[in-house]
Amino acid sequence: xxxxxxxxxxxxxxxxxxxxxxxxxxxxxxxxxxxxxxxxxxxxxxxxxxxxxxxxxxxxxxxxxxxxxxxxxxxxxxxxxxxxxxxxxxxxxxxxxxxxxxxxxxxxxxxxxxxxxxxxxxxxxxxxxxxxxxxxxxxxxxxxxxxxxxxxxxxxxxxxxxxxxxxxxxxxxxxxxxxxxxxxxxxxxxxxxxxxxxxxxxxxxxxxxxxxxxxxxxxxxxxxxxxxxxxxxxxxxxxxxxxxxxxxxxxxxxxxxxxxxxxxxxxxxxxxxxxxxxxxxxxx
Amino acid sequence: xxxxxxxxxxxxxxxxxxxxxxxxxxxxxxxxxxxxxxxxxxxxxxxxxxxxxxxxxxxxxxxxxxxxxxxxxxxxxxxxxxxxxxxxxxxxxxxxxxxxxxxxxxxxxxxxxxxxxxxxxxxxxxxxxxxxxxxxxxxxxxxxxxxxxxxxxxxxxxxxxxxxxxxxxxxxxxxxxxxxxxxxxxxxxxxxxxxxxxxxxxxxxxxxxxxxxxxxxxxxxxxxxxxxxxxxxxxxxxxxxxxxxxxxxxxxxxxxxxxxxxxxxxxxxxxxxxxxxxxxxxxxxxxxxxxxxxxxxxxx
Numbered sequence: 001x002x003x004x005x006x007x008x009x010x011x012x013x014x015x016x017x018x019x020x021x022x023x024x025x026x027x028x029x030x031x032x033x034x035x036x037x038x039x040x041x042x043x044x045x046x047x048x049x050x051x052x053x054x055x056x057x058x059x060x061x062x063x064x065x066x067x068x069x070x071x072x073x074x075x076x077x078x079x080x081x082x083x084x085x086x087x088x089x090x091x092x093x094x095x096x097x098x099x100x101x102x103x104x105x106x107x108x109x110x111x112x113x114x115x116x117x118x119x120x121x122x123x124x125x126x127x128x129x130x131x132x133x134x135x136x137x138x139x140x141x142x143x144x145x146x147x148x149x150x151x152x153x154x155x156x157x158x159x160x161x162x163x164x165x166x167x168x169x170x171x172x173x174x175x176x177x178x179x180x181x182x183x184x185x186x187x188x189x190x191x192x193x194x195x196x197x198x199x200x201x202x203x204x205x206x207x208x209x210x211x212x213x214x215x216x217x218x219x220x221x222x223x224x225x226x227x228x229x230x231x232x233x234x235x236x237x238x239x240x241x242x243x244x245x246x247x248x249x250x251x252x253x254x255x256x257x258x259x260x261x262x263x264x265x266x267x268x269x270x271x272x273x274x275x276x277x278x279x280x281x282x283x284x
Numbered sequence: 285x286x287x288x289x290x291x292x293x294x295x296x297x298x299x300x301x302x303x304x305x306x307x308x309x310x311x312x313x314x315x316x317x318x319x320x321x322x323x324x325x326x327x328x329x330x331x332x333x334x335x336x337x338x339x340x341x342x343x344x345x346x347x348x349x350x351x352x353x354x355x356x357x358x359x360x361x362x363x364x365x366x367x368x369x370x371x372x373x374x375x376x377x378x379x380x381x382x383x384x385x386x387x388x389x390x391x392x393x394x395x396x397x398x399x400x401x402x403x404x405x406x407x408x409x410x411x412x413x414x415x416x417x418x419x420x421x422x423x424x425x426x427x428x429x430x431x432x433x434x435x436x437x438x439x440x441x442x443x444x445x446x447x448x449x450x451x452x453x454x455x456x457x458x459x460x461x462x463x464x465x466x467x468x469x470x471x472x473x474x475x476x477x478x479x480x481x482x483x484x485x486x487x488x489x490x491x492x493x494x495x496x497x498x499x500x501x502x503x504x505x506x507x508x509x510x511x512x513x514x515x516x517x518x519x520x521x522x523x524x525x526x527x528x529x530x531x532x533x534x535x536x537x538x539x540x541x542x543x544x545x546x547x548x549x550x551x552x553x554x555x556x557x558x559x560x561x562x563x564x565x566x567x568x569x570x571x572x573x574x575x576x577x578x579x580x581x582x583x584x
Contacts, residue, residue: 048415055534056384057341059416062478065352066569072337146549151480152460153417235563 004083006088009169012123013115014184032217035226044078044088045157066243067095071103078106090159098136111167116183116276117164118251129238139164140266166269185248191215220246291452292436304454311569335537346388356385361392371416376476396547397530402435402448403427404491408498409448413528418503424567433491442474453490501560511569511575512561521552
């Protein structure tokens with residue numbers, strides 16, 4: 001049966017890294033995929049994709065109307081037998097009619113990529129060209145959304161994100177959702193096992209050698225090198241570069257004690273649950 | 285009370301007021317298009333083909349449902365029926381009527397439809413095409429501020445002689461763009477209530493004759509400084525026209541593809557086609573208009 005696997009994450013949590021792996025895994029080429037030709041499926045909030053399917057302009061619709069239409073679009077897209085992979089930064093929410101935004105019939109499952117919020121904060125600050133404190137503020141803002149402009153036309157639809165903790169919980173505890181969680185940190189520490197189990201979950205029956213090659217082809221050095229040479233079309237204009245450091249634990253160099261304390265105060269419960277804090281609620 | 289008006293060279297007799305269109309005198313005989321209110325029901329599966337969650341097509345018919353707004357039907361490229369949902373305002377109905385619904389009529393009437401804006405330059409027509417949000421309407425407003433006249437906004441029909449057909453004198457513009465261009469929106473009506481998008485009426489700058497299409501610019505935005513102008517040659521000229529067809533899925537669903545491909549090919553052979561990249565940030569509208577005009581002057 002066809003349907004959609006969602007590649008879900010809070011921004012700056014390794015989603016593009018995973019998509020690069022996925023593209024390399026599905027490619028038969030013996031050279032790394034060009035990051036400017038990532039073709040793993042439109043982001044769920046792509047305006048052009050939704051407009052194309054519905055046949056009228058979302059730019060003429062109110063936010064509540066757009067939200068109501070989106071599940072219809074995803075269901076329409078999976079009428080056939082094909083399996084598609086779509087990135088999504090929206091939190092897992094329901095429309096005004098009580099229907100999951102990511103339509104339940106269309107959805108085969110969700111791979112949720114989680115990253116230590118202590119590392120998300122400086123990365124998100126670089127992405128939005130704001131201070132780390134502002135990024136921490138957004139990560140704790142229950143109304144946080146992407147592409148919120150009401151006065152102009154962003155190329156993406158508004159995505160409700162909520163706080164970092166809300167975002168995680170919305171996906172991983174969603175009722176009747178087939179969900180698998182992988183940690184950004186494990187993508188670094190145990191790539192074979194982490195990427196491999198994700199590929200299994202997504203139904204990508206590929207041999208170990210091919211998976212290992214895809215992991216190598218999507219390494220930070222390769223993608224950051226490609227960005228340095230030819231740029232990356234998904235880089236937000238205000239960000240200096242998209243692929244910043246690609247490491248886990250960088251927060252120890254970039255955050256002040258007060259910032260660490262604030263993030264733990266905001267997200268301690270969820271951080272503990274996913275192994276980012278020890279029993280004494282201290283970072284591990 | 286029926287009102288007579290015109291758009292895309294067609295006379296329209298409408299039950300609902302269409303203030304965006306130019307009025308037309310009633311010269312007797314039936315209008316090309318009639319618009320009336322009435323019940324709209326999509327025939328059962330089997331008689332029609334569903335081509336989107338909200339669109340169905342039959343042999344010479346088309347149905348569109350915009351949830352919360354209205355159901356529309358178009359029969360024989362001439363008879364439009366609107367079935368409004370309870371409590372909806374007329375401006376909201378008109379947005380979709382003058383967009384996708386008239387678009388379906390124009391497809392049924394055999395036009396090639398480009399997703400873009402058309403402006404008169406030196407007795408010919410320049411069309412800017414590209415995805416939603418890339419700045420096509422803002423660019424058209426930039427041309428209007430320089431005293432150029434527009435033929436069409438958003439949907440540009442091309443006839444069999446590769447001429448652009450004038451639509452109606454209205455440009456939809458977002459508040460941000462209006463502010464940047466010092467256009468006062470307080471006197472303009474909103475496209476829909478509660479939306480910061482306005483109907484800029486352009487009656488004084490409207491070109492109402494068909495004009496040969498001479499230049500087409502494919503507008504995109506990238507992370508870069510300055511503009512990039514790149515003429516497209518040979519076989520590469522075909523795909524961008526096809527990709528920037530207005531509501532391509534609709535056209536394909538109406539089984540108009542063979543004729544459409546032929547027309548894209550003819551148009552590609554007759555116009556100068558250029559890729560135009562603007563920086564993602566700091567939209568310099570004046571600079572973009574200058575770049576296009578300079579390119580036109582150089583290329584002739």
